[in-house]
Amino acid sequence: MGLLINGQWHDQWYDTSKTDGAFQREDAAIRHWITADGSAGPSGDAGFKAESGRYHLYVSLACPWAHRTLIFRELKGLQEHISVSVVSPDMLSQGWEFDTEHPDPRFRSNGDELFNSRYLHQIYTRHKPDYSGRVTVPVLWDKQRNCIVSNESSEIIRMFNSAFDQITGNSLDFYPQALRADIDAINERIYHRVNNGVYKAGFATAADKYEAAVSTLFAELDQLDTLLAGQRWLVNDALGQSHLTEADWRLFTTLVRFDAVYFGHFKCNLQLIRDYPALSRWMKRLQKLPGVMDTVNLDHIKRHYYFSHDTINPTRIVPVGPRAGFLPGAL
Missing domain, CATH: 3.40.30.10 (Glutaredoxin)
Structure with a gap:
């Protein structure tokens, strides 16, 4: 970099x-x-x-x-x-x-x-x-x-x-006006603790900074799993109806890489995403939406992290696993 x-x-x-x-x-x-x-x-x-x-x-x-x-x-x-x-x-x-x-x-x-x-x-x-x-x-x-x-x-x-x-003519709205405050709030939390949290763990060069990042990351994943056990998407409206928003997609792109890369390469290894029941069901719902899996390329994902970050992986050996179908809720 x-x-x-x-x-x-x-x-x-x-x-x-x-x-x-x-x-x-x-x-x-x-x-x-x-x-x-x-x-x-x-x-x-x-x-x-x-x-x-x-x-x-x-x-x-x-x-x-x-x-x-x-x-x-x-x-x-x-x-x-x-x-x-x-x-x-x-x-x-x-x-x-x-x-x-x-x-x-x-x-x-x-x-x-x-x-x-x-x-x-x-x-x-x-x-x-x-x-x-x-x-x-x-x-x-x-x-x-x-x-x-x-x-x-x-x-x-x-x-x-x-x-x-x-x-x-596409009217899908992933950032509706009525939900923006709630979307912004959960985005802020997830960005610092999960999206950037995996990098805080992986790129840390001091044990205490790494451990603090991992602790914060998994505390947030625990909270998100609990949240999604009771609702379909990350954000509900005032009537309790769940809406698919940009917050879900911003989290998805981190978690789809988690088990293959962040768990091992970034040492975020307290738990796999596939071991979180609610997060796994949520991932499966997102993966089923038309066109989504066309944007996921695990060959590029694994190759980039393990081959490019030679300060973390100096041998540049790319792991062969996990097996196909490792994605949470993979079809």
């Missing part, structure tokens, strides 16, 4: 020496919004109007943050309106790479159809030649203005949720 400093690439891992061994994630830096009429969103500049064919999404199939955007692209019927480039899963000395000739066909990128770039960091410097910051996925690119719209996954999924509805 590298970064750009004044437009120059540096192969530099996270420095936890300044935080006593704790991992701290940096906030996304580019945060404009696509809106139906091109007006300004909650942050950034105006001028990004929802138009078919105007935007391009850069993702990794391994990354849970990018995975969110692929799910929303699928569920909101945006496949014909927003094109996609998928990087290869190996994130090595040059970061995310468009490796179209990987020796294993499973791990080949489909390439950068816009600019034929070799590395994702070249997209960032195309946006801003002297860009400084981490080079992450997802990236939402504007073909018209020739710049990055956003590299913040939580905001990209909200754009996909509603900005293009007049174009697609």
Whole structure:
């Protein structure tokens, strides 16, 4: 995992020496919004109007943050309106790479159809030649203005949720006005304790920071399992009716990776997700929805984490298991 400093690439891992061994994630830096009429969103500049064919999404199939955007692209019927480039899963000395000739066909990128770039960091410097910051996925690119719209996954999924509805006619709403306060509250909890919690455990370089992260993570998973034992989805309305919202999808992309990667690679090994009865039933309900499992690529997921994080797994040996069907509630 590298970064750009004044437009120059540096192969530099996270420095936890300044935080006593704790991992701290940096906030996304580019945060404009696509809106139906091109007006300004909650942050950034105006001028990004929802138009078919105007935007391009850069993702990794391994990354849970990018995975969110692929799910929303699928569920909101945006496949014909927003094109996609998928990087290869190996994130090595040059970061995310468009490796179209990987020796294993499973791990080949489909390439950068816009600019034929070799590395994702070249997209960032195309946006801003002297860009400084981490080079992450997802990236939402504007073909018209020739710049990055956003590299913040939580905001990209909200754009996909509603900005293009007049174009697609898809009225599914995963962030309804009446439930936003409840959705925001559970998102905040899950982000710190689960979504980023697994990374706090996996990237910690001090035992006390690792143990604190694991303790918080599993306390939250216990609470979520209890919550879902009594309701279908994470958020209920005032009448007790359960609604499928973005909160479910934001949790799903972490938990679908948990048993295969985070349990072993990040040492989050108190319990498997498949051993949580309510969470497993909830996962199965999500997996059954049309198109969802088309966005899950376990080959990329396992390859990326075990092969790319050589500070954690210096042998780069990718485990052969778990067996097929390990996904919680797999069909």
